[in-house]
Amino acid sequence: MASSNRILIIGGGIGGLGLAQGLLKTNIPFRVFERESALNFRPQGYRVRIGPDGQEALQSLLAPALYARLVNSLPPNAPGFAPAAHLDALTGEAQAKPGSGPPPSGLPGAQNTEQLNADRGVLRQVLMQGLENHVEFGKDFKDYAITPRGVIARFSDGSEEEGALLVAADGIRSRIRKQFLPSFSLMDTETRIIYGKTSLTLDLENTLNASALNGLVLVKDASQEHALALLLETMRFKDNEYRKDAPEDYIYWALMARKERFLASTTEEEILKLSSDQAAELARTITATWDESFRPLFSAQSIAHTSILRVLSIKPEIAVWNSSPYVTLIGDAIHPMSPTAAAGATTALRDAAALVRCLSEHDINVEAAGEYEQQMRKYAGETVAKSGWGGKLLYGQWSFDDMEEVEED
Numbered sequence: 001m002a003s004s005n006r007i008l009i010i011g012g013g014i015g016g017l018g019l020a021q022g023l024l025k026t027n028i029p030f031r032v033f034e035r036e037s038a039l040n041f042r043p044q045g046y047r048v049r050i051g052p053d054g055q056e057a058l059q060s061l062l063a064p065a066l067y068a069r070l071v072n073s074l075p076p077n078a079p080g081f082a083p084a085a086h087l088d089a090l091t092g093e094a095q096a097k098p099g100s101g102p103p104p105s106g107l108p109g110a111q112n113t114e115q116l117n118a119d120r121g122v123l124r125q126v127l128m129q130g131l132e133n134h135v136e137f138g139k140d141f142k143d144y145a146i147t148p149r150g151v152i153a154r155f156s157d158g159s160e161e162e163g164a165l166l167v168a169a170d171g172i173r174s175r176i177r178k179q180f181l182p183s184f185s186l187m188d189t190e191t192r193i194i195y196g197k198t199s200l201t202l203d204l205e206n207t208l209n210a211s212a213l214n215g216l217v218l219v220k221d222a223s224q225e226h227a228l229a230l231l232l233e234t235m236r237f238k239d240n241e242y243r244k245d246a247p248e249d250y251i252y253w254a255l256m257a258r259k260e261r262f263l264a265s266t267t268e269e270e271i272l273k274l275s276s277d278q279a280a281e282l283a284r285t286i287t288a289t290w291d292e293s294f295r296p297l298f299s300a301q302s303i304a305h306t307s308i309l310r311v312l313s314i315k316p317e318i319a320v321w322n323s324s325p326y327v328t329l330i331g332d333a334i335h336p337m338s339p340t341a342a343a344g345a346t347t348a349l350r351d352a353a354a355l356v357r358c359l360s361e362h363d364i365n366v367e368a369a370g371e372y373e374q375q376m377r378k379y380a381g382e383t384v385a386k387s388g389w390g391g392k393l394l395y396g397q398w399s400f401d402d403m404e405e406v407e408e409d
Helices: 014-025 052-061 064-073 120-127 175-180 202-207 276-286 295-299 344-362 366-395
Strands: 007-010 030-034 047-050 085-088 116-119 135-137 141-147 150-155 160-163 165-168 187-199 216-221 228-235 250-258 307-313 327-329
Touching (some): 007 150, 007 160, 014 030, 014 052, 014 120, 030 160, 047 052, 047 120, 052 064, 052 116, 052 344, 064 120, 116 228, 141 175, 175 327, 202 295, 228 366, 276 295, 276 307, 327 366, 344 366
Parallel strands (some): 007 030, 007 165, 085 216
Antiparallel strands (some): 141 150, 150 160, 187 250, 187 307, 216 228
């Protein structure tokens, strides 16, 4: 194919790189454009879980040897979706599992299926294998234009790239989505999350609550009107030939609550502008009354890796638009969701696999885009519903009908 028949992927995250691997495997020309100057230029969360559907997608996208390398580069698989332990934040003792009825119709509850327990940086490094000549860094997408030959992507440095299909893999603030679907609605879940990591030192293992050192653990503080939930998981990498490419063992953690729980210590305007130092201090402040067996997690945190985020989501009923042969979207660019379903990466990889399959069957045309988008709406909408249910269960997240629409920049 000529260069004008390439697929242009904007964004080198998990979904974009997964899509690139699938296109490489099926010999469909493509190029990836990533805004950041390097692969892991900035922290973007640390641990991501990849469920059975995501693993199946990865196996379809990657060459068998690369998939085997990925599995061997990650910590051992997690035994299931649900937390292995539920602990009371104020006492440190085990507590009954939270319950708020069954999950939304047709959705699984606590799955007894293994999850890939992936470090985001390691995952992206493995997904980059073989793509070195197909990815350009430091390319800040500006806008696109449809032409008689296809589509042109324009970048902030003044450069342009021509292709047959433009794929938005540029995340929750997707500029492609803003141009392609200007009336698309993002909702503020009013959830705020402090993400962090703490090195798994011998001292930490000796002082942290022993029940918090194995598997996914939920710690809950329901002492105030708005509950505060902590999810943490130990990341112990396998001792094999790939160990040298992985970070030191650590504990991933996320402190989450409705925004009101954080506003006693800061203001709504300031909370999303906090530096890493300030976010780390806020984590220590709002857990100051917790049992002392949890405090080492925050006192020893890697401050440079602490950040606070506002959680945005779409509603489960994903809008229908007229499919285009020139533009489509994957991952957070089209279906951002609360992380409480632990399914963002899985869903992005499902998108990549579905799009590759449709392109292989139909070529690059409106039929391929339309079939992919129809499939995506169903499974992604179900997953968004599950994420809302999980947020309600953990810390009382608003129902989708009560959320306010976000004005996009």
